[in-house]
Structures are given as structure tokens and as C-alpha cells.
Amino acid sequence: MDVAVKIQGVLDRSLAGCKNQFDLTLPNDATAGDLIGRLAEQPDAPLRDAIDPGQTRFPRHIRMFSNGEMLSTLGQPLVRQDGLGVNVNIVILNPMMGG
Amino acid sequence: MPKHEAIDQASQNDNEDVWIQSACGMCYNQCGIRGHRVDGTLIKIEGNPDNPIGRGRLCARGLAGIQLLYDPHRIDYPLRRTNPEKGIGVDPKWERISWDDALDEITERLATIKENDPRGLYFSGTVICLAPLSHALATFLPAFGTPNSFVSDGHQCGNAEHILARTLHGSVTTNPDVEHCDYLLLFGCQAGLGTYYALTTMAQDVADARDRGMKLVVVDPFLSSAAEKADEWVPIKPGSDGALACAILNLLVNEYRIFDADYLLEHADGPYLLTEDGWYARDPGSNRPLVWDIDAGKPRPFDDPELGQVALEGAYQVEGQTCRTVFETLKGTVAKWTPEAASEVTTIPPDMIRKIARDFGEAACIERTIEIDGRELPHRPAAALYFKGAHGHDNAWPTSMAIELLNEVVGASNVPGGLLGTTPVCDGHPDTGFPRWKPGANEDGLLDAGMLLYNDPYGVVPGWPPPPTDTELPNLRDLIGWPITTCFTPAALTDKENFSFDHKPELLLNYGSNLLMSAARPEVTFEAFKDTFVVSFNLHSDETAEALSDIVLPDTSYMERLDPLPNFTRHHHPVGLGNWGHTIRQPLVEPLHERRHFTEVLLELGQRLGLTETMNLLTNNLYGLVAPHALDPERTYSWREISDQAYRSWFGDEHGLDWFETNGVMRWPKKVEEVFWKPFVHARAPLYNEWLKRAGEQVDEIVEKKGIKGVDTSGFFPLPDWRPCRAHRAREGYDMQAIYYRVPWHTFSMTYENPWLDEISRGEPYSYFICINTKTARAKNITDGDPIEVEGADGGTIRGRARLTEGVHPEVLAVANNGGHWAKGMPFARGKGVFFNQLLPMDLEHSDLVSLSMDCDARVRVTRMAEGA
């Protein structure tokens, strides 16, 4: 399936010099973790060090949305129904955000 | 439009007579209300008996809300400052402008800031408006790209209590299960009796419990609304509550040996072994904390399936080191707090301390069980609770720890009769399973909360507490990131020689907070933002608006706006059995004049700035919206549409916005496992805060590298203890401590403009006066009603009239809330009561750096002034 990925960051500065749009092709049953793995292979992706491969969940400051819906675990599939293309948005929050 | 036209404008709808369900917003508790609207005019507000939040009862503030709606001194239109001079007491010379002009200017400035460095946007808010505050913090601000937010009532807030509510109760706040409690011990707190979370529900529950025979003991320097109803009032020197709690702990664990060994072994880290230098002893292979297996005669990881009988007490040899259990170390740490030692500090007689300890321990009935809904549970009918009076000091952390551990050692934590976290477990609505969260255990087997301030569908994830990383944020979130709120930003911004931030506040967006009055001495806050463009969203032209704001936008009151989930984080939900309640806040009348809802304006600003896509995604995140109700990032939604999606996502398509507008509240019964969750969740409460020891070392390293002075981490202590607060230090000529206390008919400084509440203050003898003990006053030649001056050893002077009373500790001056407004835009409040915060400096020295709690008492001297001075 075709996956269009857009990465947005709370601190635009943290993305300086990084590419933030990717068009990838992944297997139909690809998971959030598979996508992260693929992104980590891209030399100019901003998420290279953000997620430890041993984790099953996202760090608190990374939010991944598949067609707008938030994914909870790295094992969750990107597309649930018909295997059509999917838009993925990844938002990097500032981990220090608070009141 | 002249002011009196407000009523005319609201009266256009003839022959109307309706009751509308909604939520109160006069404080953070969001009690269920019904508004009676006749011909477009709101004529009455009363409690909604169908709503579990309040169950039909309101406090005085809730009943007086209508006076806020039609207050002729409300801000009705956008205003621009025409006086180029800013300053405390300076007339801003407002001119009315249009919304378009206001938003054009704000957008232009924000676009430039975003382009240059988004951290130039600062945001301050108030916890009173929790839903719009959360929405801003979790959507607009991250989408814009600024981490620079703070809550100006942060020093009135729970600070240390919120951290411990998290680590020990999986929540943000706590309340006792009074339905099954026989002995309630309150430290500087008025739960169910004056102020505090879930007030109106708790008031009914506490009254029932008192009827049933629950004993109430209140420790407080002032005869507060809670103390005056207690079986026993224990006057204490302010800031010494930790010493009292340590002495009670000492008596319980060392002298009386009243503790719940099973609880400490199974549900706390009591048996974990500590190395000689204070770290958990860990298994070299798995890195798991070790416990001592008595049967095997050797240490084993706490979760080893082969474990035999585990030692709670004692010291053992592990790899050449003498390792004590956490419980043994706790016993040793508190041993020095004999009743006599604590009496020196607290001024409470040793026998009284012994009696409280004995009564509390015996009331806990270790080993008693109770059957509820067919489940047999531990029953510990004793609870200790504290709030600002006890932890509003620069020794907040060790004090709070000591009080919390009273519950932990007797096992009265999240079981019937004990102290409960506020809704840490929710299995969701029976039809949809939403919203849902639950605490779990981290790798060390310790409790980690599920949902906290914002919806976090990830549940338990690694990464708390956030490790100290830097000192670039004036709210100190990168250095001390674990407190939920802090108002420290102005202090850091003005401490220029010490902190050298690489960005400055270009625009301050101030929502609903009067930060000049609520965040300590106003001069500090003024200095911090005097060169910043300030946009305030306000009900009144208050002190902050007049001194600092360039543009003031007219906010809606809670009676004029839609908040679909005003208490969606449920920090103010009643604890204990009963019903869950999800309430709508909806307009009781349409917004009068040109007032607009802050959240709607942020949606518009987001659109103007091109942030809608990210804001939509973050809205999905905030409310946990799932398909088909997740917002499409490409679309623009109105606030009504977003509210509708949130309801449908949580409660199903048949329960959208229309349903809530008609029915007001969604209820369903709580389950025993949700309320008394501790026996059902295998996660240990940390009596020992190893994380804090580590954090202290990391903070030291960072501040040393950066050359920042005044960051003292000696209070980053993993166990309870007591140390004097700043106001205890002897200062020649300053012989008293000044404190503030809360009255149940005011919310911070916010409600002083309300004439009905003013009437209460005028009708009672204390709250517009400075209370002083009768004997002390006589010794100082002060008589009742004399004008007096209170001068702080660390600066600041307040004046008022003396009220002589036996109901205050002899070394203490007590002031109610924060009155003494001076803004021209609040003519009714002006000069009423006393502005206590003038006595409070805001700096590192007067703060507890673990919780970012400020010292809310001051060393002072008092003198009688000449009449008319």
C-alpha cells in the first residue's frame, strides 16, 4: 500500500534540516512499528533516534495518526480495512509541555 | 451599548420558560447545575439533583454565579490600551476596538513570532477554566510550537500533592472514602468542610459520615471552616506539619508497631533492598530490584516466581554490602521524630501527638475486611489528607511524603475507608468501553498512572518522570518536569543574571488568570512581562489587564459557553462508590454583547495561522477520538462539531451533542474494582523515591555545568522528613508568621467582584480582617478593629484591621484568600479584604524545588498604626 507520511513538530527548530514528507510503499499489513523502521532508514528523517526498537509503545512525545486516528502501540496496523493508501501524520510534541 | 441593555438584549425571547442543565464554573469543581431562563433572562441557578457531581447541592459561589453573568463591570468588547505607559495602578485608557481589528493584530504578531522562534509565545492560564485550559495546552500551543506555558494559580495549586497522587494513587488528586471511614485526619485541608475537590458532594458525604460517628481531627494554625466543625482542632505552627506526621509515623512503625505488613510487602516497595548509598539493590542480570527471600536465605528479584517468604524488615548482606529494606530504612529515618522533638517544632504537646497516632493507628483496624458487592476487600477506616495549608511551604515535598505515608503504612490507600486517588481507574461506559484508563506497573514493579492531565490512550508508557535535561525554559519544565503546574515563569524571567535564556517573551496570551495577584508579589510578574505584548482574555479589567495588557478580549463566563467535557479529566469527580458523571457545560444564555469563548477564538486563530491540521490531530489525541469520529486533519470544524464528535466517540452515535444538550449528564454506576482498585492492580506504591535521588543528581550536574546558582537539591530526599521552611528562620524583630487561609465562599481572588459573596464576607467577622490571637494582640497593644501593618522580613507590607480571636495560633497572623483588589475595572471588589500575596517573594530560595511549590507563609512583624494612617 502507498503511505503518505507527514511529520510535524512542536519545535519547528527540532526539524530544521530534516525532510518532513515521505511517500513510501509498505506491505498491506504494515504496522506503526514497520513504518517507524522504514523511516529510520531514511537518512534525512527526523525520527531516527526518537524510538528505541525495543519499545512496544510510543514515547509520550510522539503521536502517530493513521487517517486521523491515533495509534496506541507500535504493533497496531496502519490500515484496518481495505488496504487502500493511507495518510500518516506524526506529531512530535515537546516532552516538557505542561501547565 | 449602555450596560443596562444587557438585560434588554437577553429579553428578546418572550414567553420562554426553560430549565437548562449545565456545569458550574465558579471554581474548578464543575458541579452540576440547572439554570432557569425566562424570556431570555437567566433568573436562577440551582443544583442539578440528577448530576453525580454535587447531587443537587451548590456552594455559595455556585448560587451567586448569576451575579457574574449580568455584572455591569464585565468586559463586553475588545479593548486596546492607548496609554503607552504600563504599570501597577496605571490607567490603561482603554479604547473599544472591533474583533476583526484585534484578531488581525494578534495574528500578525503571532505569525512573525512563529516564523522567528515560536518560543516567543508565552501562555498563562487558570485551573478554574480547566476544559479550555486543557484544550489550549494540548492543541493550540503545541501546534504553534511553544513550550512556554504556565498556570498562574500554580502556587495555589497542589504541586507536591499532585506528584504523590500520581506515584501513590495513579491520579492527580485524592479524597478520602468517607463512606467507610471512621477517623479522618486533615492537615491544612478542608475536604468536604470548606474547600477542596468535589466539594459539594463531599460535604454531603462527610456530613453523613459524621452522623454515623466518623471522628474528624483538623490540624491547622487557623480555626478554619473545617477546624470549627472538627471533634478536635489541633493548632500547629505553620509549615511544621511534616514534623507532626513524621512523629506519628515513628510512633506507628517503631513504638506501637501498628502497620499493615501484608500491604507493605505486596502493594508497596517495603521489602525492596537498598544499597548503602541509597539505590535499590538490583539483580545484575535483569536489573530488577531485589528483595530478601527468607526461605532461600538470599536476595531475589521482586517478581521472581520462585520467591519464598519475603522480609519486610531487617538488614542483609548482598554482594558485600549491608542492604536494608525500604521499610527498615523508613523506620530508621523517622526514629528521630519523637513526640517531644516534634513538639518543639510544631508547638503541639507530646501527649496530643501520641493520642493522634494511637487513635489513627487503631482506627485503621489492620486486617479487617469488608464485603462490597460480593467482593471481600481490606477495610482500613482511617485516612490522612492534606492540602495547601500543609504543603504550601518550601518544605512541601518531605511534608507531603510524611503525611501520605501515614495512609501507606496502615494500608489505607485505595481500599475502602482510606485515601483514594480520584478516578485512576475507569473501564468506560458500559456500551462503548470509553473513556478508559488504568494504572499499571513499570519495570521496577512500581505504580505508573494511566490517564492524567490529558487523555493519554497509550496508558502506561515509559518516560515518567521526565529526566532533567536543560535550563532553557523559564517554567523550569526542562529541569524539573514532574510537577503538573508551576507559576515560576515570572521569577525565572526576572532572575536574568542567573538564567540566561536564549529567547524572550514576545507575546503573552493570558487566559482567565489575574497573574499579577495570583502569582506572589505583583512587582515580579510586572517586571517579567513589562516589555511583552500582552493579550488578555478576561471577564473583568483586572489588575493584570490594567497594568500589563495591550489588548483585552471579552471572555464568556461559564454561563455563556459550551464545554463538552468540562471535567473530562475527572480530577474533580467525587471518589467512592456511586455514579460516574459526564456533564455538559452549555450556554444558559447566548453570550452577551461581543463576548466570545476562548476555545472558539483559538480555533479561529489556528485557522488564520495555518495550524488547523495539527490542531485537529492533537484534538483527536486530547479526547482520544476514534474512527469514525476522529477529526479529519484536512477539514475545518466548528466548536459545536468538535463537541459532537467527542460525545459520539465516547458514548456512541445516539449520544451526540443534541443528546447532551437535552439530558445534561451521562451517568453509569462505578464498579468496585474501579473505586477500590488497589487489590486488583499489581503495581506497588513507592515509599522510597529512588527516582528523585537520581533526578537530584542530574539537576546538580546540569546547573553546575550551566553555572546557575540557588538551585538547592538537598530537598530531593527519597523518604519523608522535616526541615524548617524559610519563614521559620529567626530574623531579628520579626516574631510572627503570616499565612493565608481559604474561605468557602471565595475562589482565590476571582470572586471578590460578586456582590452576594461580598455580602457573606461582610456578614462574618473575620475574612475582611487580619486575624491575630487575642493574647498576642494584647501584648502588642493591639485592640479589636485597630488598623495594623504587617511587614515581611523578605519585603512586602500589608495593611488591614485587626480581628482578635482565640481561633488562631498565637504566633500567626491569618488573612483570608486574596482580597484587596485595586483595579479600576473591579470597583465592587476594590479595597475589600487584604492582599496577602504582597508578602510573598517569588524566587528559587522561597520554593520547594521538587514540587515547584512556593512558600506561602512569611516571617513578619505587626504594628498598630495610627487611625487614618
Ligand code: SF4
Ligand atoms: S464547589 Fe465550585 S463548582 Fe461546585 S458549586 Fe461551588 S463554586 Fe460551583
